[in-house]
Amino acid sequence: MTRRVLPNRLAPEMHVYAEDFDDVADRFKGIVASASWIAQPGAVMDTVVPTAASYDPLIMTADQLCGYRTDTGDVIYEEKMIIGGAISAFEKRDVPLNEFTMAPGVSSALMCVTSYLKYLGVSEVIFELPSYFASIEQAELLGLNVGLFPSSPRNGYRITANDISLIDRLSSDPIALIVTQPRYGIGYNRSPEEIENLRTALRPGDILVIDEAADQSVPSPLGSINLDGPVRIIRVRGLTKGLGLNSAKVAAILHPASARSYFSEIVDVIGCALDAAALRVITDLARRPQRYLDLLFSAQSFVIEQYNTLRRATSGLPVSLAPIESGYLATAYFPNTNGGDFEEFRSNFLEVAVNIQLPIVRGSSLYFPYDGTGEIIRINYFTTRENIIASGRAFETLLTSLA
Structure with a gap:
């Protein structure tokens, strides 16, 4: 490594x-x-x-805290159906249940994604800097090679398709590129066209990961992008972080349907059980999708x-x-x-x-x-x-x- x-x-x-x-x-x-x-x-x-006063009080009883709430199989089917409606609302498209997996926060979701990259045989994870420190350390903990790309203010601190073409790869194995939306530490959003340009610059078998930890955009600028293809895209969107509800840690991993079986298993292996109170918060918000979008x-x-x-x-x-x-x-x-x-x-x-x-x-x-x-x-x-x-x-x- x-x-x-x-x-x-x-x-x-x-x-x-x-x-x-x-x-x-x-x-x-x-x-x-x-x-x-x-x-x-x-x-x-x-x-x-x-707008803290806009939220309803959260009241839970002890019997609502029993059992694990892990998005493996159909364990949280009812909650996921409700949350899927809110995700479909900000994506402005129908998002089937097998195209997203719930995780307890963005960091846990990225850990699941990083393990998926290793499973796919990715040789190196390229991080567009600036970047979230935990993602970098997670890749290293899993024994993946890490490449840090120092973007320039002249390009708005963004990696470009030309930059990707100039990277000397460690091997012929696939790489993963991790970028952020909104741009980490800066706050602007990328357009779908810019994401597609990055995708085109990568090789078949490579993976493009988009960390959307605190995105508040409604609708999402990236909702129209097809996640499947020769270069697959995986998106991680925080569902509560953009609201300031950082203790109610809930995130969604948006992925091609073919990846659901892996994520359904790995959330159990890694211990990504959802906090019952956090799951209740996002489920209650998602029951009224338009209100959720209005809060964002x-x-x-x-x-x-x-x-x-x-x-x-x-x-x-x-x-x-x-x-x-x-x-x-x-x-x-x-x-x-x-x-x-x-x-x-x-x-x-x-x-x-x-x-x-x-x-x-x-x-x-x-x-x-x-x-x-x-x-x-x-x-x-x-x-x-x-x-x-x-x-x-x-x-x-x-x-x-x-x-």
């Missing part, structure tokens, strides 16, 4: 740092423990559920309003915000305006953030490729408006201290 950073032949300056979430978090441990921060742009601690739209609107608030709060500052259109995680870019040594600037950036009590999550924690021109930090828009405004003031303090 190997991990390699693939060359971006069209943007050779792109650099990938080691994932550093824990190391950076240690610098802010005391600030977080005492809740003495001036703002939390990454909103690790201070998150909200948009409301969450998306909430994020866009939060983005506009932060944009106004940072007006006139040398800060660029990723123009998010779906999901709730994005980033802010702070250029090295002094033009000095980049490593020194990056180190000083973190030191100043600690000194002014501004906990941050660096782009390197999201596997963001760097071009050596500035620092990137995570923005979580599922937070209070007050925290967003405070983050804008904190950015001004940070930049003044850096000058």
Whole structure:
């Protein structure tokens, strides 16, 4: 098993740092423990559920918690029929029960998908960076070779069909390409045409995996894509994450019908039983598909309003915000305006953030490729408006201290 950073032949300056979430978090441990921060742009601690008052109270009795709720065979047939209606609603097509498998959250779903890639004989999993760290580590845990492709801001941090054609494969065996929708850490959606271009650039037998963890799009831009074919597509969509209901972990693996027998078995082997309360939450929401879609739209609107608030709060500052259109995680870019040594600037950036009590999550924690021109930090828009405004003031303090 190997991990390699693939060359971006069209943007050779792109650099990938080691994932550093824990190391950076240690610098802010005391600030977080005492809740003495001036703002939390990454909103690790201070998150909200948009339109929380719109949800009905959840009441369950003990006898509703007995038994396992695993999407193996027809064990959750009744619930799946209801949830399938909601999935069909945001896909704008009929989605048969044998074309999706339920899992307890996106990470568990991706673990099932990664095991499927190994079962198919995939030789290497290529991750378009930035990417979710857990997916990369899951592939390595299962003994798969991992290739990290450092996308460039010049292409909107997206891998292109041309990039795929330039990858030196480790062998003639199939590869898998994992991309995100919305684009992880940025928030824009890809069109069906762009996905089909990536598919065309891959070889027969390859697999294209689309991680749609927090997508709020209704209808889904990718609902019209046929998942079967010489290059199969597997999509993982979080059903509650885009609503901010992160503790009600439920995801759907959308796959060709031919893959259902494998996923029906592996969810049992891996231990992907659904939490009874989480299953109840999504089933209750799915009973009224239009209401479910309306809640997703409301969450998306909430994020866009939060983005506009932060944009106004940072007006006139040398800060660029990723123009998010779906999901709730994005980033802010702070250029090295002094033009000095980049490593020194990056180190000083973190030191100043600690000194002014501004906990941050660096782009390197999201596997963001760097071009050596500035620092990137995570923005979580599922937070209070007050925290967003405070983050804008904190950015001004940070930049003044850096000058």
